[in-house]
Amino acid sequence: MTPALPMVAPAEGLPTRVRIHEVGPRDGLQNEKSTVPTEVKAEFIHRLARAGLTTIEATSFVHPKWLPQLADAETLFPELRDLAPAVHLPVLVPNERGLDRALALGASRIAVFASATESFAKANLNRTVAESLAMFEPVVARAKDARAHVRGYLSMCFGDPWEGPVPVHQVVSVAKSLRDLGCDELSLGDTIGVATPGHVQTLLAELNEEGVPTDTIGVHFHDTYGQALANTLAALQHGVTTVDASAGGLGGCPYAKSATGNLATEDLVWMLRGLGIETGVDLGLLTDTSRWMAGHLGRPSPSRTVRALSATPQEQ
Amino acid sequence: MTPALPMVAPAEGLPTRVRIHEVGPRDGLQNEKSTVPTEVKAEFIHRLARAGLTTIEATSFVHPKWLPQLADAETLFPELRDLAPAVHLPVLVPNERGLDRALALGASRIAVFASATESFAKANLNRTVAESLAMFEPVVARAKDARAHVRGYLSMCFGDPWEGPVPVHQVVSVAKSLRDLGCDELSLGDTIGVATPGHVQTLLAELNEEGVPTDTIGVHFHDTYGQALANTLAALQHGVTTVDASAGGLGGCPYAKSATGNLATEDLVWMLRGLGIETGVDLGLLTDTSRWMAGHLGRPSPSRTVRALSATPQEQ
Known part of the structure; x- marks a missing residue:
């Protein structure tokens, strides 16, 4: 009997449409202990597309040694051909070798992964921030050529x-470098989930002042301290229209153990739907998909919306 | 190594101070299957006060038949005398008999519990909305006399x-009736957690227009769909400065099965602290308290902040 959808009540100063960048199949599954079979991944992505998601990060062309969970990129990516061009299927590439593999399969959207801090650049990429940017330079240039x-x-x-709060100017500096390399879009990650709404708006304002336009910025919040959706609201109020989320709240960060899941796409869709902001996503189909995936992974979804919508028929 | 506190970055248009109305000992514990011993409740409330909470809803003087978990109100309340007057200890009273019991023990802050919908008034109070307001009339009048x-x-x-989305004018009408009875403060409850930020701001605006001042309004959000903190941010942006929350996210609603926990006080404090909004609460002491209480209840706290702060020392 619980209403399956929120009442629609728009709020002032918000965008009319938001593009959800779905990261579940890549950012979510790369953190799973057990490897998900390729055919399950392919069905997951197809189901997400049927639920209305139009940007679905499909996989990563990192060396299989580092991410065995995504070692099947070459097999998986061709399984998704029927989705193009309606659905964008970006893939992560760590270096030129990864780019070669992605381009050879016809990938038309790629992503590189930089760090705003030296400690995480060292832990995740085994490089300084400057070295990692130097590594990305030919990757981005050749991707743009293609x-x-x-x-x-x-x-x-x-x-x-390791470093605690990260100075805003330091983030802006690396963001500008990524733009200078040729990145079309940035995704600002709160990898350990500590951000609060004022911090989000401060960073966005500083990026604008330094010439990084809001329409090239996506936000990527983690729910470690329960702040992800409030931070998203703050970003929308600043004009951001691209929001990363993970179906069912899958994922975290393998190199930052205290980081728990990404913002759940369902919790995001619930808020956006209530605000009258278009996403094109069917919440019922999406929740069904996350429940189906949770069955494959053998544990319940951490998304509160998925749990609430799943509990209703049994309990009432 | 995870930073134990967020970076402070204020945002425009927010209050400088928020009063947290802590509901864990009453709203949280009344939903526990097993009864918590009186001495544990008393220590819980003392610990919450030591953590800096200045308004702690202590118990309910409802008939023990309906809420056996809080049947020890007469024994518990005198155990808290040392906290007055620095700490406000409101108690719930369902009717005149409950008021008599509360006043006899020296309670100086009471709360009544009304419903904006006929279905829930019937389910929770076994009365129509009008009948419940008539029942509260002498309760409020006599409380004011005292x-x-x-x-x-x-x-x-x-x-x-049962009824789905609740029309804003219906809520405003009952809110005005409660004000007319003499209520000093209202707490707007999203009992099943479906609200979104625009809905919150629409209701607050309509209440203002109808003569209910924002400084008499508190908000009480549930995190069923993950929306509680985003809704809180929306309410703060509208000028609300009283926010209900439950230490560790304890509680829910026994008559609305799909309702999960209250907004966790820790998650709220994390956001407010990041925004530079004063609460007087020590997040470390509060988290310790919720962890201690979770030990007594035999299950982990649902608060993401409690879990994140608890995981850090072991994992890193």
């Missing part, structure tokens, strides 16, 4: 497990 | 499990 769209992830934008 | 502060809870302000 007419691919390039997203630059920027992790640890708010706090770092 | 110079007690009166809070009026208004539940199902956004959605109702």
Whole structure:
């Protein structure tokens, strides 16, 4: 009997449409202990597309040694051909070798993964920030030559497990470098989930002042301290229209142990739907998908919306 | 190594101070299957006070038959005398008999519990909305005569499990009636957690227009769909400075099964602290208290902040 959808009540100063960048199949599954079979991944992505998601990060062309969970990128990616061009299927590439593999399969949207802090650059990429940017330079340049769209992830934008709070100017500096390399879009990651709404708006304002337009910025919040949706609201109020989320709240960060899941796509869709903001997503189909995936993973979804919508028929 | 506190970054248009109305000992514990011993409740409340909470809803003087978990109100309340007057200890009273019991023990702040919908009034109070307001009339009048502060809870302000979305004018009408009875403060409850930020701001604006001042309004959000903190941010942006929360996210609603926990006080404090909004609460002491209480209840706290702060020392 619980209403399956929130009442629609728009609020002032918000965008009319938000593009959800779904990261579950890549960012979510790369953190799973057991490897999900390729055919399950392919069905997951197809189901997400049927639920209305139009940007679905499909996999990563990192060396299989580092991410065995995504070692099947070459097999998986061709299984998704029927989704193009309606659905964008960005893939993560760590270096030129990864780019070669992605382009050879016809990928038209790629992403690189940078860090705002030296500690995480060292832990995640085994390089300084400057060295990692130097590594990305030919990757982005060659991707642009191949007419691919390039997203630059920027992790640890708010706090770092080793360094604590991250100075805003430091994030802006790396963000500008990624833009200078040619990135079409940035994704600002709160990898350990410590950000709060004022911090989000401060960083966005500083990026604008330094010439990084809001329409090139996506936000990527983690729910470690329960702040992800409030931070998303703050970002929308600043004009951001691209929000990363993970179906069912899958995922976290393998190199930052205290980081729990990404913002759940369902919790995001619930808020956006209530605000009258278009996403194109069917919440019922999406929740069904996350429940189905949770069955494959053998544990319940951490998304509160998925749990609430799942509990209703049995309990009432 | 995870930073134990967020970076402070204020945002425009927010209050400088928020009063947290802590509901864990009453709203949280009344939903526990097993009864918590009186001495544990007393220590819980003392620990919450030591953590800096200055308004702690202590118990309910409802008939023990309906809430056996809080049947020890007469024994518990005198155990808290040392906390007055620095700490406000409101108690819930369902009717005149409950008021008599509360006043006899020296309670100086009481709360009544009304519903914005007929279905929930029937389910929770076995009365129509009008009948319940008639029942509260002498309760509030006599409490005011005794110079007690009166809070009026208004539940199902956004959605109702039987009726779906609740019309704003219906909520405003009952809210005005509670004000007319003499309630000093209202607490707007999203009992099943379906509200979104625009809905919150629409209701607050309509209440203002109808003569209910924002400084007499508190908000009480549930995290069923993960929306509680985003809704809180929306309420703060509208000028609300009283926010209900439950230490560790304890509680829910026994008559609305799909309702999960209250907004966790820790998650709220994390956001407010990041925003530079004063609460007087020590997050470390509060988290210790919730962890201690979770030990007594035999299950982990649902608060994401409690879990994140608890995981850090072991994992890193």
